[in-house]
Amino acid sequence: MSGRVGIVIVSHSADVARGAADMVRQMVGPEVKLAHCGGAPGGGLGTDVAAILAAIGAAWSAAGVAILFDLGGAETNSEMAIELLPAERRGRVAICRAPVVEGAVIASVEAAGGATLAEVRAAAEALSA
Amino acid sequence: MTAVTIGNPAGLHARPAVKLTLLAKRFAGHVELALAEDGPWIDAKSVAQVMALRAAHGATLHLRGEDAAVAALAALVRRGFDDAGG
Numbered sequence: 763m764s765g766r767v768g769i770v771i772v773s774h775s776a777d778v779a780r781g782a783a784d785m786v787r788q789m790v791g792p793e794v795k796l797a798h799c800g801g802a803p804g805g806g807l808g809t810d811v812a813a814i815l816a817a818i819g820a821a822w823s824a825a826g827v828a829i830l831f832d833l834g835g836a837e838t839n840s841e842m843a844i845e846l847l848p849a850e851r852r853g854r855v856a857i858c859r860a861p862v863v864e865g866a867v868i869a870s871v872e873a874a875g876g877a878t879l880a881e882v883r884a885a886a887e888a889l890s891a
Numbered sequence: 892m893t894a895v896t897i898g899n900p901a902g903l904h905a906r907p908a909v910k911l912t913l914l915a916k917r918f919a920g921h922v923e924l925a926l927a928e929d930g931p932w933i934d935a936k937s938v939a940q941v942m943a944l945r946a947a948h949g950a951t952l953h954l955r956g957e958d959a960a961v962a963a964l965a966a967l968v969r970r971g972f973d974d975a976g977g
Binding site: 888 | 906913916937938
């Protein structure tokens with residue numbers, strides 16, 4: 763198996779991103795690669811394409827990476843980060859439209875259970891169905 | 892069908908729910924949970940459903956499905972989810 767899907771948490775707030783990551787880490791063990799980024803480069807609220815790109819790299823897995831985000835701007839910047847990835851990686855990153863905290867927990871548990879990227883995304887997005 | 896009492900303080904919440912789900916996923920067969928003998932029955936492999944059950948401390952959890960899975964999950968619950976923090 764090509765390992766577990768990696769999880770990236772993106773928030774406008776560094777605290778929210780870190781807190782969500784802490785909750786996920788408490789739920790699943792080290793077998794799920796997890797990275798988070800939040801806040802604007804200079805501090806304050808916002809998101810940063812370079813930080814998202816770095817987080818995707820940190821959580822990279824052959825099984826792909828699922829991104830959880832809080833609000834619109836984080837999604838747009840995540841899409842831009844994906845476009846900056848090498849071509850063979852672009853298709854293996856999924857942005858999940860789900861509540862960032864619950865979605866990150868559900869996605870990471872599915873990933874820990876060996877789910878595929880599509881299954882991880884579906885489980886997270888089922889939360890807001 | 893098997894019934895076990897949830898002994899850990901946090902009940903079937905957060906980490907215990909995750910442990911139960913991940914254990915259930917290790918079995919090929921189907922295994923379901925309910926708070927009452929007549930259901931509603933939920934899929935033990937879906938962490939969202941397990942957490943939504945909100946099974947509290949002291950609640951009786953009913954399990955049904957693949958025997959090996961039911962036995963393993965029941966044992967996990969009886970052990971208090973191997974979780975000091977619960």
